Amino acid sequence: xxxxxxxxxxxxxxxxxxxxxxxxxxxxxxxxxxxxxxxxxxxxxxxxxxxxxxxxxxxxxxxxxxxxxxxxxxxxxxxxxxxxxxxxxxxxxxxxxxxxxxxxxxxxxxxxxxxxxxxxxxxxxxxxxxxxxxxxxxxxxxxxxxxxxxxxxxxxxxxxxxxxxxxxxxxxxxxxxxxxxxxxxxxxxx
Amino acid sequence: xxxxxxxxxxxxxxxxxxxxxxxxxxxxxxxxxxxxxxxxxxxxxxxxxxxxxxxxxxxxxxxxxxxxxxxxxxxxxxxxxxxxxxxxxxxxxxxxxxxxxxxxxxxxxxxxxxxxxxxxxxxxxxxxxxxxxxxxxxxxxxxxxxxxxxxxxxxxxxxxxxxxxxxxxxxxxxxxxxxxxxxxxxxxxx
Numbered sequence: 125x126x127x128x129x130x131x132x133x134x135x136x137x138x139x140x141x142x143x144x145x146x147x148x149x150x151x152x153x154x155x156x157x158x159x160x161x162x163x164x165x166x167x168x169x170x171x172x173x174x175x176x177x178x179x180x181x182x183x184x185x186x187x188x189x190x191x192x193x194x195x196x197x198x199x200x201x202x203x204x205x206x207x208x209x210x211x212x213x214x215x216x217x218x219x220x221x222x223x224x225x226x227x228x229x230x231x232x233x234x235x236x237x238x239x240x241x242x243x244x245x246x247x248x249x250x251x252x253x254x255x256x257x258x259x260x261x262x263x264x265x266x267x268x269x270x271x272x273x274x275x276x277x278x279x280x281x282x283x284x285x286x287x288x289x290x291x292x293x294x295x296x297x298x299x300x301x302x303x304x305x306x307x308x309x310x311x312x313x314x
Numbered sequence: 315x316x317x318x319x320x321x322x323x324x325x326x327x328x329x330x331x332x333x334x335x336x337x338x339x340x341x342x343x344x345x346x347x348x349x350x351x352x353x354x355x356x357x358x359x360x361x362x363x364x365x366x367x368x369x370x371x372x373x374x375x376x377x378x379x380x381x382x383x384x385x386x387x388x389x390x391x392x393x394x395x396x397x398x399x400x401x402x403x404x405x406x407x408x409x410x411x412x413x414x415x416x417x418x419x420x421x422x423x424x425x426x427x428x429x430x431x432x433x434x435x436x437x438x439x440x441x442x443x444x445x446x447x448x449x450x451x452x453x454x455x456x457x458x459x460x461x462x463x464x465x466x467x468x469x470x471x472x473x474x475x476x477x478x479x480x481x482x483x484x485x486x487x488x489x490x491x492x493x494x495x496x497x498x499x500x501x502x503x504x
Contacts, residue, residue, distance in 0.1 A: 202504020
């Protein structure tokens, strides 16, 4: 990354991914990540509490984007239409130019059980953000939670397909498709 | 607990809960829990990897009960009927005689963020066990995952109502009710 990259969190993530790729996740230190990004260790810790967190650099932005998209959906939108709008909002941070980086993140996370656990927690936060935003629109309790769970499933399914080897389709399209499949599946529950 | 209590894991859990109630979760050691249960520290570590794990003593049994109930559901059962059978299977470990202990666990978990995180992971394991058991019945991928998610929501909702102050209704009834509410909510998703 160039030194004038405006997004410090992304700079730190990309420096970390380069180092993890060169030497493996376990042996890289926070000091080395900061140095590679041209930043101080102190700056790193202003943004992330530890080395693991840097891999989830985009999570907070994503929660905010999801909540805003749900809040901004037209008053006439059904709960699932609001969730669909949230998934489309993620298409911006998950643009084609970030797909290879997302694949690198995925490879590191998949190889470490503590990172997979942290990923589950981040997903729970994402679902909670959607459920809260739906409640704020007046969607009643069980429907809001259920719509957020389905949104979370569509998100993880869409993401897995987006980073799959050889995929060139866009995140928004894949997540929208996964949401449609889940809604179709609701009729097969019995 | 009496010394001849056959279930070592439950004995350790109950000893731990007594000590946590007397002195607070943070100051109690594994050695003290083992001693109170009339067991050795080595026995503790044969059952649990650390102090936190003792609070989730029943989780593995639960995953197994859920998976077995889904496998044993009649061939004609819909995915949600199989999930309903799983929730009813939990009524045995969550009998009225365990409700006060479950309330104590809940109080300790609610007060510690690392325990709340661990609880989320245990729930993910439970959902995965249900999804796998549904897949083994031939339920196709998105339906199996969705049914397991709804089962997980019904489980947590039913559990929260079961341990709520003043509740005297049975777990199976409350979880079944929560499942019915969620299935009704599927029609309101839009």
